[in-house]
Amino acid sequence: MDNDKQYLKILSKQFTNVAMTATEIINLQSILSLPKGTEHFLSDIHGEHEQFAHVLKNGSGAVKRKIDDEFGNILSEKEKRDLATLIYYPEERISLIQRKKMVNSMDDWYLVMINRLIRVCKSSASKYTRSKVRKALPKDFAYVIEELITGRRDLGDQEAYFNEIIKTVIRLGKAPDLIIALSKAISRFVIDHLHIVGDIYDRGPGSHICMDTLMHYHSVDIQWGNHDIVWMGAATGQLACIATVLRFSARYGNLDILEDGYGINLLPLFKFAIDTYKDDPCECFRLHYREGEYDLANAQMDRKMHKAIAIIQFKLEGQMIKKHPEFRMEDRLLLDKINIEKVTVTIDGKEYQLKDSNFPTLDPNDPYKLSVREEEVMEKLKAAFINCDKLQEHVRFLYRKGSLYKVYNNNLLYHGCVPLNDKGKFLEVELCGHKYRGKALYDELEKWLRKGYYAIDPEEKQIGMDMLWYTWCHKNSPVFGKDKMATFERYFIEDKETHLELKNPYYTWYDKDETVTMILNEFGLNSSESRIINGHVPVETKKGELPIKCGGRLLVIDGGFSKAYQPKTGIAGYTLTYNSYGFLLAAHEPFESVEKAVETGSDIHSETVLVQHVERRKTVADTDTGKEIKETIEELEELLRAYRKGELVEKE
Incomplete structure (x- = not known):
């Protein structure tokens, strides 16, 4: 009890009265109802820095999905592809259009693109609080972007205000900077958190x-x-x-x-x-x-x-x-x-x-x-x-x-x-x-x-x-999982029987329900919705192997990011996203170059498989952050009771 009172006294230094405490409780309670942020899972990058950067920019298809959701059939496939490329590589795309004179009027093009980017940015930011959005915006254009994505353009008296902002930006020669800022904001908002499931180093050049x-x-x-x-x-x-x-x-x-x-x-x-x-x-x-x-x-x-x-x-x-x-x-x-x-x-x-x-x-x-x-x-x-x-x-x-x-x-x-x-x-x-x-x-x-x-x-x-x-x-290491590292044999001995590296029995058992349950329980997970996200061993798609194991309870997302593995795997890697609706597994084609992506609008996200669709859309309340927020709300409610009972004195 003494510790609780001492903690409340410390908490009261931050929330000094009933009004401040109640306001914070209301704020936190409302955050719990927001949609869960999108998680992005990548594995076995192996120094492929250009492909890695591209997948980060496209969010494994998350950006394209936002564009599709926002514009549907309003834009052609080419227009949507060009918009996605602009979001991935705004500086390079603007430079290409200017250099090759691909449009009749740059100012008209700026006007159209900025309006499209505002719509995508507004949609991408919708699952966050205004405070979080404000903190994430590029400093130079934070005020302008916040005005453009939080206002009501459908109201008549607001339309002229929005148009004047955009026209002034163009007139002052700041349109490229605003496009770059909007593109970065979209990439930031479509992915809330990134998981790298091992092996950043070796093989690739970067x-x-x-x-x-x-x-x-x-x-x-x-x-x-x-x-x-x-x-x-x-x-x-x-x-x-x-x-x-x-x-x-x-x-x-x-x-x-x-x-x-x-x-x-x-x-x-x-x-x-x-x-x-x-x-x-x-x-x-x-x-x-x-x-x-x-x-x-x-x-x-x-x-x-x-x-x-x-x-x-x-x-x-x-x-x-x-x-x-x-x-x-x-x-x-x-x-x-x-x-x-x-x-x-x-x-x-x-x-x-x-x-x-x-x-x-x-x-x-x-x-x-x-x-x-x-x-x-x-x-x-x-x-x-x-x-x-x-x-x-x-x-x-x-x-x-x-x-x-x-x-x-x-x-x-x-x-x-x-x-x-x-x-x-x-x-x-x-x-x-x-x-x-x-x-x-x-x-x-x-x-x-x-x-x-x-x-x-x-x-x-x-x-x-x-x-x-x-x-x-070591053969018993959880990050190696083979009986040996046959490096010497591969250099010096022709006989390939000496090159074999036998996998740990894990890879025999990990497609079985009882094994996955045993592992999840060992790490304190007993929900039917829990999953294992695994990297390390390339999925040989060319041989018909699938990354989805045990009915989707275990997902192997190493599909060959490294070019050294691609002849063996047949693709250029699997990545995974987990949004408020469920898990999406993306297969990728090899990435050729930034130059080709900018010029042709080519993308390496080729196929998406729905691993799981949740019956009820996940909210922040269902996440680890949500658990922390709920604990904070309980503490603040104790502080509120202490104020109202007179156990603590309010301050201005």
Whole structure:
């Protein structure tokens, strides 16, 4: 009781009298009746920054749906497509129209477009309070836009007022700026909150650009993927993680992400690779570059750097496995199984021919020991990663906005899998001498992943750093979910039977109702409307695989955002939206370029599947925010009672 009274006294400093308290209760109660904001789910972006930016702009079809709702058959399909393109790329579209003289009068075009944009903006903002709308508007045009979208144009005396505003904007040469401001406001309003279900990094050329975009997004959370976690490990200075990040960047011809994007000096690795693999063609280390996006003049040098860092990675991983026998990863110790004279390696008792015979830095007596020069290279790279301000800023953002899983609005979001055993029950995993399973495994791992970056105690920090590497590639890691990372085999062994990576039993059981129920219950969800949103493993649409599992209770939204996966998946990714009416799953076509999108109005949102349509339209009251608002209302009503009983004295 004393604590309650003390809390009410604190609350009374903000709401000082009956009138203020009652007004806030009325305001909050009315917010509960507003439609639920639209959530947007994306997964496995893998550095495809242009496609990522486009999907953010079009809201996975949400913008087109708003245009359709507002204009129906009033506009032709081409006119609606052109309007959508203007919203996505206002500056580029205006420039194109001016440059190619695509209209007779720019002023007339401005007048038509501004009026259309106002209608879409007004519709998009209708599910928010005026206060929230005002805060979200671009500052330069906040007053003008608020007037245009909140007034009543159907009233005769208001029509002239609205027209005069728009005509004055055009006359003063500010029409392009207003169009840009309206377009940004629409993109902001159609999506209330963004979920990134893991793997922002690796493969594509713009992971750092994706991170910059996310840091400026209005509302976002992130569920870490294994590729995010290895970069988080690299930022701590964990050597095996640094080597892995470098190898991936080299493999996909993206070393400029590190050099130009993050300013990390790769000269030490370059010089070492030149000297060590000078006459080695490094044929096993050909790059997975993208046609037209990679300078082939660098290919030979990049292959040498690729091999140099790969060998270093295998050595550092071997050191980690020997340092942590509790990881039980001895089957991944392969360098000591190499017979240099026979050019073979023995795996699981079977001898395989190696495709490469040149291992100048491998000491047969201690194959996992770095050479003196390799040590020097890694120490310099470690310092570069730790002291890279931009990388540290991005990683702190990942920690601040991210987690291994998230329960949000009665749904469970995670990147990989909840580790299961062959019987479909939660797998018991040993970490630091204790056993965990299900939600407890996630919670314990996340505790150590955060310590790896933030812990002050050196011993705790080192364990956390090593756990970042463990989480990246261990078979029991929830964000990996395979029996091994067959990197060595894919480079050096022709026989594809050694390349196989067996998935955790989760992927056998996750289409079963009892399994999904068990997982949801484990994370505190028991509603029939709860769903699991899952990423990580590409859905192979070409083979007839579907992203909708267990009758729509589990949705896998990795459909191949990464161009490296698209030949396998057949599409360019799945995304998901959850609005007040239900879930919509969108399949996307490959994104060609911003230039083509601007010039032709092409879009990459190709197909939408209704996963669930709710019987009753969801409101804010049905959300996590709604629960918080209801609790605040209860507290304010207690404060109101205290004022009315004279227990607290009102102030002016």
